[in-house]
Amino acid sequence: MHGLFKWSSKWWPGVIPLAVFWGLAAWTSTTAVEGDVAARSNAALKDSVLDKRRISVDGRDVTFAANAFSEEGRLSAVASVEAVPGVRLVNDETRLVPEAKPFVWSAERDVVRVTLGGSAPLPSSKGKLMEAAKAGLGGVEVVDQMGLARGAPPRFDAVALLLLDQISKLKDGKITLTDNKINLAGMARDLGGREAVAAALKNLPDGYSVAANDIKAPPYIFQAYKDPVALTLTLTGYVPDNNVHAALVAAAGRKFFSEKVVDNLKASVGAPSGFAAAVVPALGALSRLSTGTLVVSDREVKLSGDALYDAAAGQIRGGLGKDFPQGWQYKAEISVKPASAPVDATVCQQLFADTLTKGRIRFESGKADIVPDSAGLLDRLIETAMRCPTTNIEIAGHTDSDGEEAANQALSEKRAQAVMDYLVRAGLPASRFTPIGYGSTQPVAANDGEDGKAQNRRIEFVVK
Structure with a gap:
């Protein structure tokens, strides 16, 4: 017995390193296998549409968790992991993302930012919308408050991108897609923006419609x-x-x-x-x-x-x-306007002449009716007459040579009288004015052309 103990004491110390080596080898081999299984499993899921994907490996057993966007997609992803070489058992912890009823997506703009809210059907959809918003809104802050949900209407991405383009035309407002119905409200950024939005929405895919368009135009x-x-x-x-x-x-x-x-x-x-x-x-x-x-x-x-x-x-x-x-x-x-300083007769005459050089009192063709376009000119003449209250003024009417002389004489008199009546209605005393018609007897230009005739059809103010 003593000899046996003595022999055992010699070989026992050598067993310990060997056991450690064997354990280390087994652990290293297991770690390598788990890493390989994890890599193969992730590779098998490369093209799967999943959210919050997570894989953990215990030996050859795989625990697979993820959010899927359809039952078919979920089952396909689980099957892909189960088919990975070396996988013995798949612990399926996948689940379907919730379904949104109704499916609502929105884009809202205020003074400083655009907020995307509601639901998107896929992570790739969220990415497209965020990228488009940042590219199309000229540096405006874009906030992502979108969740993920099933139940999106067909062609969701195309419709949401079209609606997002309309947000760029608004100063502020909100566009909401509820299933396949669209509601818009807000203020257009520019004149014509409201019409541009309405025109763009004519390109909606079949099945989509505008439930309400309350976009307002800025003041015209x-x-x-x-x-x-x-x-x-x-x-x-x-x-x-x-x-x-x-x-x-x-x-x-x-x-x-x-x-x-x-x-x-x-x-x-x-x-x-x-x-x-x-x-x-x-x-x-x-x-x-x-x-x-x-x-x-x-x-x-x-x-x-x-x-x-x-x-x-x-x-x-x-x-x-x-x-x-x-x-x-x-x-x-x-x-x-405060009254201007009074002037003497000479200055008064010069002011009348200067004013009537810049513009002519106009009448309806062949009549003594003063056209409304002459109101500003007449008011300036009245103001001048008020600055020389002690003077008397002749209002002289002139015509061109077209027509009979007697008719021209009568027309010139009526036009001079019409101007005097206008001045009297403004508060000037009738006793200061004398209307006289000269017909075509005092031309200031030749009557052989329209320009000359126009110069001859005139009213003059002569200070007496």
């Missing part, structure tokens, strides 16, 4: 500013089309006899009905002011500034909306 603004120092009329804002554009600039040229028209107008859709019919008379009212601003916002007209005399202020306030189309609103904030 037209502005005109009369500057008496620079002698300019500056037009800014929008007009419906090139024809209206040309008509308004031409009207301004007739009504503002001494101002240079600075045209900064742009054509854009979205004008309210009756736009030109309201703007033309509003420009006429502005032409009667010494300095003033006209702002047309949708169907509202605001006129502010200084009239040249008290009666003009009352006439402008009372007559501003008279010729506007139905449904238009107006507001007149008219004060009266």
